[in-house]
Amino acid sequence: MSSDLTFERDQITKAVKARRDWAVNALSQLVRQPTVLGSEELGQRIVAGLFEDLRMEVKIEKINLADIKDKPGFGPTDWQLEGKHNVVGIHDPGKNAGRSLIFNGHIDVVSAEPTRLWSSPPFEPRVVHDEEDGETWMYARGAGDMKGGTIGYLWALHALHDLGVEPASKLICQSVVEEECTGNGALSLLEKGYRADAAIIPEPFNETIIKAQVGVLWFRVRVLGMTTHVLGAGEGVNAIEKSVKIMQALRQLEAEINEPGNIPDTYKGVAHPINLNVGTINGGDWQSTVAGECVTGYRIGAFPGESLHAVMDRVEERVASVAAGDRWLKDSPPQVEWIGFRAEGCVFDTDSDFGKSLRNAHKQWRGNEPEQLRCTATTDVRFFNLYYDIPATCYGPKAQRIHAVDEKVSIDSIQRIAEVMCSFVQDWCKLRKRA
Numbered sequence: 001m002s003s004d005l006t007f008e009r010d011q012i013t014k015a016v017k018a019r020r021d022w023a024v025n026a027l028s029q030l031v032r033q034p035t036v037l038g039s040e041e042l043g044q045r046i047v048a049g050l051f052e053d054l055r056m057e058v059k060i061e062k063i064n065l066a067d068i069k070d071k072p073g074f075g076p077t078d079w080q081l082e083g084k085h086n087v088v089g090i091h092d093p094g095k096n097a098g099r100s101l102i103f104n105g106h107i108d109v110v111s112a113e114p115t116r117l118w119s120s121p122p123f124e125p126r127v128v129h130d131e132e133d134g135e136t137w138m139y140a141r142g143a144g145d146m147k148g149g150t151i152g153y154l155w156a157l158h159a160l161h162d163l164g165v166e167p168a169s170k171l172i173c174q175s176v177v178e179e180e181c182t183g184n185g186a187l188s189l190l191e192k193g194y195r196a197d198a199a200i201i202p203e204p205f206n207e208t209i210i211k212a213q214v215g216v217l218w219f220r221v222r223v224l225g226m227t228t229h230v231l232g233a234g235e236g237v238n239a240i241e242k243s244v245k246i247m248q249a250l251r252q253l254e255a256e257i258n259e260p261g262n263i264p265d266t267y268k269g270v271a272h273p274i275n276l277n278v279g280t281i282n283g284g285d286w287q288s289t290v291a292g293e294c295v296t297g298y299r300i301g302a303f304p305g306e307s308l309h310a311v312m313d314r315v316e317e318r319v320a321s322v323a324a325g326d327r328w329l330k331d332s333p334p335q336v337e338w339i340g341f342r343a344e345g346c347v348f349d350t351d352s353d354f355g356k357s358l359r360n361a362h363k364q365w366r367g368n369e370p371e372q373l374r375c376t377a378t379t380d381v382r383f384f385n386l387y388y389d390i391p392a393t394c395y396g397p398k399a400q401r402i403h404a405v406d407e408k409v410s411i412d413s414i415q416r417i418a419e420v421m422c423s424f425v426q427d428w429c430k431l432r433k434r435a
């Protein structure tokens, strides 16, 4: 069968539009599952069903710690990792008339707490048309980051099916766990041998193409104080108050890193590229007891090309210098624990064959070049680019308030992504009549 089947724009437009109700329903079904860390299973089952609907071969791939724990980019955890499931859908036409492709999306979402601040329950999808911007939005935790993107590429594949065609090259669809904390899910599939000529992760970055992303490290600082009854508070040492001193010193470090002279060319012009976040704090045990222990959870960024060990050293030195100047902490030094993300920064060559093909597909539909994003967060594209020589980038829908209260994704934008993906798959994988 001819491998150069092509379609006109309006044929694709119609086929995609006809699948809109399917897409809204599938996304609704997916966001109803609160797939936060440790609760991904039911969401993964739904994705497996969505892959099956496209007649892909579905594989449930367990994470084996032994396969990945010594690999670059692995993020150590102190939560259950062994045995968690990634889901893979494989379309294999036998030989490649074009080039092979991976679509990757993560099933995990971040916590929706405090849920009472949401305008409507976070795991109950709410679709609203906004007269002002003309877009139809779906509100839900994970609608943007990134179940909407996953639905976007599946939408495109359904539209192609409806046109009577399918990719004429191997296509691997992946739904991974652990993207929001380590990236170990994506790493595990790469280590199991799932490779291709390129990979797209439709993260919700507003129809832009990622050309650089920062690295990310997670760490905790554990401070021990000395408990006393508050009636003799002067004899105790308050671990919470000591932790605040460390927090202030790390904020100072963050400011220094972001000074204009310290920003490399890749991130020149990006406002405040390296963010430190105090994400969690657990300290003390009783309101009338001087707090004996405090653990603060942080996230810090790193520039592409910057060694994570250098960043770790800077953080540890800063904590040590606070301790050195403190009568209590110098004898009871705070412990810095590196659990979670060990994500290096990376860059993507938007002028590669793959980059050009994706940019062309966007341009064909939107009439202009896609914006090239220098992202101040990490994504799983780093594994493909840095360690497995697979060009990978993000190209996904418009979303707002991801990780925040009232997260929402534009359904119209997902539809636009689906159209562009039809053209991209047509160019990159080539098409054949459905088997």
Ligand SMILES: [Zn+2]
Pocket: 106, 145, 146, 179, 203, 204
């Ligand atoms: Zn994401």
